[in-house]
Amino acid sequence: MKAARLLEELGLPLEPVEAIHREVVVAGFGREITVSTSPGEFAIALVKRELFDHRLLESAIGVGAEFIRAKVNAVKVSDSGAKLIGLGEEAKFVIGADGANSVVALTSGVRSGWRREDVIVAMEGSAPLQDRLIFMVDAAPYGYGWIFPRSEDSNAGVGGMSEKSREIMEAFREFSSRFNVRMNGSWIIPAGGHGKPIAKDRVLLVGDAAGLADPLTGEGLYYAFRSSLEASKALESESPAENYSERMKPILEELKAKRRAARLIMPRMKFFFELFVSYPEIARRYMLSSIGKVEFRDFWRWAISRVPRALIKSKLGI
Secondary structure, eight states, X not given: OXXXXXXXXXXXXXXXXXXXXXXXXEEETTEEEEEEOOTTOOSEEEOOHXXXXXXXXXXXXXXTOOOOOOXXXXXXXXXXXXXXXXXXXXXXXXXEOXXXXXXXXXXXXXXXXXXXXXXXXXXXXXXXXXXXXXXXXXXXXXXXXXXXXXSSEEEEEEEEEGGGHHHHXXXXXXXXXHHTOXXXXXXXXXXXXXOOXXXXXTEEEOHHHHTOBOTTXXXXXXXXXXXXXXXXXXXXXXXXXHHHHHHTHHHHHHHHHHHHXXXXXXXXXXXXXXXXXXXXXXXXXXXXXXXXXXXXXXXXXHHHXXXXXXXXXXXXXX
């Protein structure tokens, strides 16, 4: 929802939407918990990316952007500008929005390649329509499985930390057999909190090119929208790279905190999920942080202080 609200602030409605879900079921290890948002809010909205992205492209063209089909093989930066090799153009500044394996990032020298611990591996496909949106925390090691109902079918898959990539492949085979998932593809998602630069000289990186996905969930659209907005504002300053890095500091700090939390939670998923179920207020407040109503650092500080109480409830079964 916080991604949708950011788009609305920019005058870009969230459309076309296939499905909106107010309830989320989190299940695993023989237990489950349902968390709901308040009226007028939602937990997850589903779009077809090819349609949604095309609408964003049309909006950009509508306000003056020029769309050119070309392959950029490298970006070479000099004192006078940034040359786009393959396009034959030179620009004052380049914003790299070219995904996890960003050519802009690597050839311009803004950052080095991802380390194994920086990357989430995900495999997904289409499944028959289900009646509930479910996260399955026991479906993949150091990760989770999901079923997101759409208008006519469901998006479904598994993902987790790349250290367990082989196990995740096996988990997807089991998951797809269980839920009749037809695989569409697999990809890597660079999680935030990595500490690598996101801008240098005449190049600014946004979204997956900058490695800004949520380390806990893999969600990346909010951070893609937010970084794009901050990059566009930074271009109005005298030193865009420095200004952008400064503007993004609060986001980068949030992602570092989420990475620390992920490193604590993911290897101990069963333990923490039992706390979730035993103390539903933890689940409710995490939902609030995920839709942007509560800062993650405030949720995390509160949740850690409640762990002893939740642990007692879990052990006593009350």
